[in-house]
Amino acid sequence: MIYSLSGKLIHTEAELAVVECGGVGYACKTTLSTLQKIAGEEKVTLLTYMSVREDAVELFGFADKEELRAFKLLISVSGVGPKAGLAILSAMNPQQFALAVATSDSKSFTQVKGIGKKTAERICLELKDKVAGETISVRGQTAVPVSVTGGNIGETITALEVLGYSSAEAAGAVSQLDPDLPVEELIKKALIGLARF
Template identity: 50%
Template sequence: MFYYLSGTVAHIEPYLAVIDCGGVGFACRTTSYTLSALKKGNKGKLFTYLNVREDAMELYGFATQEELNLFQHLISVSGVGPKAALSILSASTPANLALSIITGDEKALTCAQGIGKKIAQRVILELKDKLAKGQTISAKGEAYGGTGITVIPENKLSEASAALAVLGYSQGEINLALKGIDLDSLALEEIIKQALKKMMKG
């Protein structure tokens, strides 16, 4: 129904941003990561997801399509609702979250408010392969191969490639970004951080 909202940031509070679009204020539930990119009174753009239940309609908004993709992945996991998905996304950046799931890092997930070990294990179990293969979820909630290339993480290079593919980058962009980074001596998280910095500059 809504693809994105673009307007003036009218109000901000924890887990909520109100975007004024032509005099109508849209209340979007969101993450601390997205809130950090918004400033009251400035222009803002959020990619949205409308959650329709029998008793409510709630709009969720995210600063990037990559974060929206991860949100949709998370709510596809049994037992993870939108509130839990926001909590998980608020505890990390989208890149680090994708990396945590691909590498099976339970601790990174359980540090999110209200997320226990069982939920963290289920998220990793259900999403690890999807994310490692660079799959994203379309607006209709259908999974499709984001790059058309299956990436099976066996080493730092393929794990970094997989995490970046999940964030919506093409294989060509990933290869360029990883070129020149010291893959042998750097930690996986640092490799991804450096690659993201390069792509953001580009």
């Protein structure tokens, strides 16, 4: 199993990065976010996942552990293959993915091309328990529960932290709120919840 590739980035195109290691170019299927992170870099390191099937051997590369972990979780869901996994992680970052799962926000997944309602609901159902205990680093700093990052929820967390609440307090206050609500409403509801304790 190839754990990672470190070498010269010699080619990129849609959903593909080619890394040359020891004179061999390894084609890694990847996400839009990884391509954006490595754009313009001469030397790169990609964490990899190798998929071996009867008709194909494919290598998938990711810029960070969070994205690789999210990819592995996605392809563990029945009916979600590597192509769908890459599409989802090209549309949302690992934090947004985890938040959507944690809050059973299947609508976020149906906005991704090729993901239908049933598949989206299956992703939320099968992965909810798996992401519940996960932590993901935010902005390369402290690890926080996955349910506290991304979109309106992320903005609400930041606002609550500015008001003096800890990350844990803010996360607890928004964990049961509807992520589709406007930020202002989320803040009001979170503050009401925090006032009760």
